[in-house]
Amino acid sequence: MARFIFITGGVVSSLGKGLASAALGALLQARGYTVRLRKLDPYLNVDPGTMSPFEHGEVFVTDDGAETDLDLGHYERFTGVAARNTDSVSSGRIYSNVLEKERRGDYLGKTIQVIPHVTNEIKDFISIGEDEVDFMLCEIGGTVGDIEGLPFFEAIRQFGQDKPRGQCVFMHLTLLPYIKASGELKTKPTQHSVKEMRSIGLAPDILVCRSEGPIPEKEREKLALFCNVRPDAVIAAQDLKSIYEAPLAYHREGMDQAVLDAFGIAPAPKPNLDVWEDVADRIHNPEGEVRVAIVGKYTQLEDAYKSIAEALTHGGMANRVRVVAEWIDAEIFEREDPAPWLEGFHAILVPGGFGERGTEGKIKAAEFARTRKIPYLGICLGMQMAVIEAARNLADLGDAGSEEFDHEAGKKRFTPVVYHLKEWVQGNHKVKRKPGDDKGGTMRLGAYDAVLTEGTKVAEVYGNTAIEERHRHRYEVDIRYRDALEKQGLIFSGMSPDGRLPEIVEVKDHPWFIGVQFHPELKSKPFAPHPLFRDFVRAAKDNSRLV
Structure with a gap:
């Protein structure tokens, strides 16, 4: 039966709870334990799938098709454990489940309340798969004191009481601000955060204190005294040059040992940190x-x-180079010539997205990369824009477009090279969708197989002709235009097993030009870079010698 570690945050948000959780998971693995990490988010959205990237960052997609918080990406990148749909839940999902049960009559006419019905639903979620691993790490989103987080805090308080003594540990991440004028590191915000935790029945066993520098012994003792934790359970979380230094940095601070001590595990297995030492060496040298x-x-x-930024970093590590990624708004190229902006770069990447804004700029970026022989990686919408560019400029389809924006905007007639995907095969059954369906959870989501053509660039990159990758899209390149495009050198080098859906395209007689309908960045890890990103950076490295 698993031991449970609950990670909470205080003072301010964005302190790095997800990173601390992921690093701790990696350290426990280094000591020979199995782990699973979960995220409990208090917001009322059912999932992040329909949330704006400006609101919540990227949506991380699991193999089984769940749209989740970006912290699950950290969990996967640091532990290599594939996340599942049972590893992410929001208040919206919890309340939705409770209301569905009430409508079915599962509660036998009882009055539905936060306690016990909502808290029981949260506890049931936490318990899923508890017999599968040695440690279950559960991160609670937001900060202590947030009104929407109260049901989650109450649920983990009850959960700790329900389990045998010593089976649950609480780790609290806070901020130690440095006041430059007085030259002091202030502990009061942390004290108040712990006081807030105690007021709802929780007491941290371990304090992780985010700071710009080391915690002096005097402040460490003060925190231990006023927050009622052992001095060696006060862990400094200093600013780092790279997130991949975190496992080694936290190990030096004694985080993993403090956790094992809190559980009473002695003697503790010695960690093998060779993988993370190699990662750090590749980053710093x-x-x-x-x-x-x-x-x-x-x-x-x-x-x-x-995930794209991290996958590029991983590709750089594999090639022993530092990748300097520069972000350019695609809308600029709708007003200006892309050449002055893109000359001097060793490679161009066009990522996914939704809606019409900036798409013509992405098409121009794809054209620049194709005609200038610059390595190009198009992901999801980036692949679709590369196909439209080739259709317009190579296959004499000057009105080529996508139903995603052209049709919905009521524009003049156009050639729908990209269309709304209404039917596809998932496992052993067909999935059907209509343009007017709800937006949430209705895309082609999760892991799907693809078959690569022997002798193509992608087959060489993967070293295989059968792959599985994660998808998140509702528009697809129309196979009807395959012959016309392939005659002009845009090869459909990867297809769905039934041969109906294009998965990968590449430009013939180009150093490196590949577009993929899926999201390879979601499966890349520092110790196992994704083949596409590894080879894309290699191509950029080769191009840097020519520029």
Whole structure:
């Protein structure tokens, strides 16, 4: 039966609870334990799938088709454990489940209340798969004191009481602000945060204190005294140059040992940190640098493309180079020539997105990469825009467009090279969708197989002709235009097993030009870079020698 670690936050948001949880999971793995990480989010959306990237950052998609919080990406990247739809839940999902049960009569006419019905639903979620791993790490979104988080805090308080003594540990992440004028590191915000936790029946066993520098011994003792934790359970979380330093940094601070001590596990197995030492070495000792332009729609918020940024870093580590990613708003190219913006970059990446804004700029970026022989990776919408560009400029389909924006905007007649996907095969059954369906959870989501053509660039990159990748889209390149495009050198090198849905295209006689309908960035890890990102950065590295 699993031991449970609940990670909460206080003082302010965005302190790095997800990163701390992921790093702790990696450290427990290094000691030989199995782990699973979960995220409990207090917001009322059923999932992040319909939330704007500017609101919530990227949507991370699991193999089984769940649209989840971006923290699950951190969990996967640090532990290698594939997330599932049971690893992410929101207040919206919890309340939806409770109301569905009430409508079915499952509560036998009882009055439905937060306690016990909502808290029981949360506890049931936490318990899923508890016999599968040694440690279950559950991160609670938001901060202590948020009104919407109260049901979750009450649920984990009850959960800790329900389990045998010593089976649950509470770790609290707070901020230690440094007041420059007085030269002091202030502990009062942390004290108040712990006081707030105690007022709702929770007491942290471990304090993780985010700070710009080390915690002096005097302040560490003060925190231990006033927050009622052991001095060696006060862990400094200092600012780092790279998130991939976190496992080693937290280990030096004694986080994993403090957790094992809190559970009374002695003697503790010694950790094997060779993987993370190699990762750190590759980050800090690059043998070159490449510049990659990311031409996207949500460039004002880097978290909107979090997994892409990390996958590029992983590709750089595999090639012993530092990847300098520069974000360029695609709308600029709808007004200006892309050449002055893109000259000097060693590679161009066009990521996914939704809606018409910026799409003509993405098409121009794809054209620039194709005609200038610059390595290009198009992901999801980035692939579709590359196909439309080829259809317009190579296959004599000057009115080529996509139903996603052209049809819905009521524009003049056009050639729908990209259409609304209304039917596809998932497992052993057909899925059907209509344009007017609800937006949430109605896309082609999760892992699907693809078959690669032997002798193509992608088959060489993967070293295989059978792959499985994660999808998140509702529009698809129309197979009817395949022959016309392939005659002009745009090869459909990856297809769904039934041969109906294009998964990958590549430009013949180009150093490296690949578009994929899926999201390879979601499966990349620092110790196992995704093949496409590894080879894309290699191509950028080769191009840097020519520029």
